[in-house]
Every structure is written in structure tokens, then in C-alpha cells.
Amino acid sequence: MxxxxxVSPKKSVLDxxxxxxxxxxxxxxxxxxxxxxxxxxxxxxxxxxxxxxxAEADVERIANNVLSNPVIEEFRFTLEE
Amino acid sequence: MxxxxxVSPKKSVLDxxxxxxxxxxxxxxxxxxxxxxxxxxxxxxxxxxxxxxxAEADVERIANNVLSNPVIEEFRFTLEE
Numbered sequence: 190m191x192x193x194x195x196v197s198p199k200k201s202v203l204d205x206x207x208x209x210x211x212x213x214x215x216x217x218x219x220x221x222x223x224x225x226x227x228x229x230x231x232x233x234x235x236x237x238x239x240x241x242x243x244a245e246a247d248v249e250r251i252a253n254n255v256l257s258n259p260v261i262e263e264f265r266f267t268l269e270e
Numbered sequence: 271m272x273x274x275x276x277v278s279p280k281k282s283v284l285d286x287x288x289x290x291x292x293x294x295x296x297x298x299x300x301x302x303x304x305x306x307x308x309x310x311x312x313x314x315x316x317x318x319x320x321x322x323x324x325a326e327a328d329v330e331r332i333a334n335n336v337l338s339n340p341v342i343e344e345f346r347f348t349l350e351e
Contacts, residue, residue, distance in 0.1 A: 221325070225314050228312070232306070235302050235304065238302060243302070
């Protein structure tokens with residue numbers, strides 16, 4: 190099973206990396222981009238001994254405690270067989 | 271329109287960040303995770319003047335030239351209205 194975790198800065202938090210990319214795009218001639226936000230992306234490979242329910246609980250806990258900072262970031266995840 | 275770009279290290283490229291996370295998870299008692307790979311995630315907001323065809327071409331070019339290093343990384347993207 191694979192778990193995909195996406196961590197991004199909360200809407201209320203400034204994202205200077207994203208702003209820099211957005212300005213760079215403008216300078217390069219791409220006018221159509223109003224906003225860019227950068228986040229992190231994790232691909233976790235689970236071994237076959239883990240049930241889906243267990244995987245969901247584990248990945249949720251890991252995303253919250255290890256992979257993201259809940260003060261300034263939010264996350265979502267998907268599981269795939 | 272929104273574009274979501276996912277950049278991850280190529281399968282053939284070592285991912286020391288991911289390996290460190292995997293070892294940390296093991297130490298924390300999560301035994302079920304065989305591999306962790308870390309990548310980047312971008313959320314681009316396009317203004318309404320851009321057509322879908324134009325957006326696809328622009329985002330593909332940006333993902334390849336600006337957001338990723340094609341020597342060691344691969345990317346995929348999705349567009350959403």
C-alpha cells in the first residue's frame with residue numbers, strides 16, 4: 190500500500206517561497222499566475238502486513254506529528270493499494 | 271483555475287531526506303513503513319483569462335523549467351476548475 194501526504198502552509202500563513210516563485214514567473218513572462226504556494230509531498234510505502242484501518246490511523250498520526258507543523262501547516266493524505 | 275504540481279526525486283536517485291524520515295518513524299515505533307520519499311508540492315492559482323489549453327502548456331513548461339530539476343526529479347500535475 191502507498192500513502193501520499195501533502196503538507197501546505199495554512200491559508201493565513203505567509204508563504205515567502207511561493208511569493209518568490211510567483212514573482213519569478215511574472216518576470217519570465219507568465220502573466221496568468223495570481224498566486225503560488227509551496228508545500229511538501231511525501232510518498233510512504235507500507236508493507237503488506239498493515240491493514241487499511243491501521244494504515245489510516247498511523248498515517249494520520251505521522252502526518253500530524255512528524256511530517257507537518259500543525260501551528261502553520263495543514264495536511265491531507267490519500268491511500269492507494 | 272488551480273494547478274497542482276508534484277515534484278519528486280526520480281526512482282533511481284537516492285533520497286536522504288526520505289531515508290532519515292523512514293528511520294525516525296522506525297525509532298518512534300512505526301514498523302510498517304518500508305520506504306519514505308520526500309518531494310515538493312506547488313499550488314498555482316491561475317487567473318480567469320487563461321484557457322485550459324494555454325494553462326496546460328504553461329504549467330507543463332513551468333514545472334519542467336522552473337519548479338523541478340529534470341536531471342534528478344520528475345513531476346506530474348493536475349488542473350482543476
